[in-house]
Amino acid sequence: MGNKTMEYKLHNTTNLYLERVRSHKEAYTTEVLGKEIIVYPNVMSPKYDWSPRFHIENMPNQKGKEFLEIGCGSGILALFAAFQGAKRVVAVDINPNAIENTKANFQKYNLKNFNILESDVFEKVEGKFDTINFAAPYHGSKPKDILEYGVSDPEYRALRLFLKNAKSFLKDNGQIVLGFSNTGDLDLLNTLFIENKLYIKNFKEEENNGWKAYLYVLEPIKFHRKKQEYIYDDDYFWFKKYKKEIILGKVLKVGYGLGFASYFIKLFNKDISSLDIVVNPDSLNGNEVKTYDGKTIPFLENVFDIVICTYTLHHAESPEALFEELCRVSKSKVIVVEETYKNFFQKIQLTFFCWFTNRHAGQRVNIIWNSYLSSSRFIGLFKNKNLHIFQAEDVSRRSYLVELLAGREER
Ligand SMILES: C[S@@+](CC[C@H](N)C(=O)[O-])C[C@H]1O[C@@H](n2cnc3c(N)ncnc32)[C@H](O)[C@@H]1O
Known part of the structure; x- marks a missing residue:
């Protein structure tokens, strides 16, 4: 499955990005869409990546929704879901630094009704949601450390698990919001959409700095009749x-x-x-x-x-x-x-x-x-x-x- 004729490797802009994120040894702040965001060391940083801004601008409004985020990083997307008026936010990440970071941002803004936990994809998640969001790592190569899990998902294991299991955490008429990029394995991604019977309800893209960010809004395909x-x-x-x-x-x-x-x-x-x-x-x-x-x-x-x-x-x-x-x-x-x-x-x-x-x-x-x-x-x-x-x-x-x-x- 997938277009795997060669080893997966990082896009050339990603190494520079990682270098910049690694240069921080202490927590720092950055501003996205007028909001100050705390970023911890060894956590994916919206300071050096424009795609969280693109993601926030294009994701469906979360007012009154129950929002689950897989891979929350600094917590930026979950925070904006809360700012939009989400009635419940659950955010998980495999990186323990990301969990502490997201908690710090939710506390900074005095937000309520959130639950932030360390989890490998859906491992610790319970309940059903209106929106399940994953700004997925784009590459399928092997991460060298916990920070690199933000850019590299070995053989796209997390992406496969996410697309396979999202439906069972989704309420009726719920939506899956997936961030990806033209630097990732699109052949595999499209194959996973088909195999998991997901329909692309909406698609947005933006190009910057030599690569494109993609945002998919997906829904389980509805089969109206038996056959x-x-x-x-x-x-x-x-x-x-x-x-x-x-x-x-x-x-x-x-x-x-x-x-x-x-x-x-x-x-x-x-x-x-x-x-x-x-x-x-x-x-x-x-x-x-x-x-x-x-x-x-x-x-x-x-x-x-x-x-x-x-x-x-x-x-x-x-x-x-x-x-x-x-x-x-x-x-x-x-x-x-x-x-x-x-x-x-x-x-x-x-x-x-x-x-x-x-x-x-x-x-x-x-x-x-x-x-x-x-x-x-x-x-x-x-x-x-x-x-x-x-x-x-x-x-x-x-x-x-x-x-x-x-x-x-x-x-
Ligand atoms: C592209 S980053 C997105 C971070 C943040 N949502 C943002 O937009 O800035 C992907 C995040 O997914 C997390 N991640 C990777 N594999 C994961 C897994 N198996 N389970 C949960 N989170 C995972 C990474 O640690 C990273 O924080």
Whole structure:
């Protein structure tokens, strides 16, 4: 998982930052957004880092909220949550100096209803919160001392634990606020969002001094009907198989459905357009899908580098004609995932299962007996267009197959 082709190491601006923080042997103060903040030695310092200011300016207002902060450092973010009127603040850190530092800042401002404790991520946390905040260390390298836990999270262990467990400390309709950076492993971060079924509700970024700070507001994905989570897991299963193809280039996704596959693709490649014949009200980012008549793709020839169509051809009146359209608008690759059969009984089974799954997922789709494809008819689509098949995978589901074929035209 993650984009780990080389050892994780610190960004070049981070070493200078650490040097400055280490130069302090006594407590000192700094001012952020008009408030004086005490900073202890060996604690992450807002004096030398602009990102806490960016984080405070962009995090959702905490008035009346119960706020949990993982990794509080000097306590600056938890303090501003309290200044905004949070009704309860719990702040934890793995660094004992950070705990003393945060307590000193809360006492300085005579704040009430706070609880500050040493904890490895959620280890000592109890209860549920409206907001769970983590300005995460950006790097995955090994920290040399307790201060460096502020910049380095070995192999992103804390980040993984945070994203995996945050949901169980979140109230209904609660939000996760995560600070990260372009200097961290974004491939891993996006993969963790998908695997933990988290949706990016809001995203902000700011660039300064040669690097970008990111702020994500995340919410657990809501599955409104029984089979929607099954579809999510299945879409992710296939996404992992074609992911390497969609990282670069202009992508078209035909058949938006609940929007899960388009959401996954968009995390890795912003240049994606999506089409469907209807917009399902339960879909993720339903405003991003364009509707069309299911026959003529409303784009010119060769506009896209990759065209992807999953579980959709068999809902078209003529899968051949729709496939022809997929090829027309793609200048390079066409990727299709389809349920296919090899005999009559498999066809009955897959047609029933397709109807059943869509019904229980709240997807209103056409069930057209003649549009389900046998395996040979499916492969024939690619052969007839002289597409060189560069990836083929099949997975047995019940007795029929789900196949992925990816083809590129020989030019
Ligand atoms: C990027 S700093 C943010 C500090 C502070 N919130 C700020 O914005 O200035 C990350 C903080 O996470 C803490 N941390 C790292 N790993 C942790 C873990 N496993 N459990 C709890 N806190 C951790 C570090 O000690 C550090 O204080």
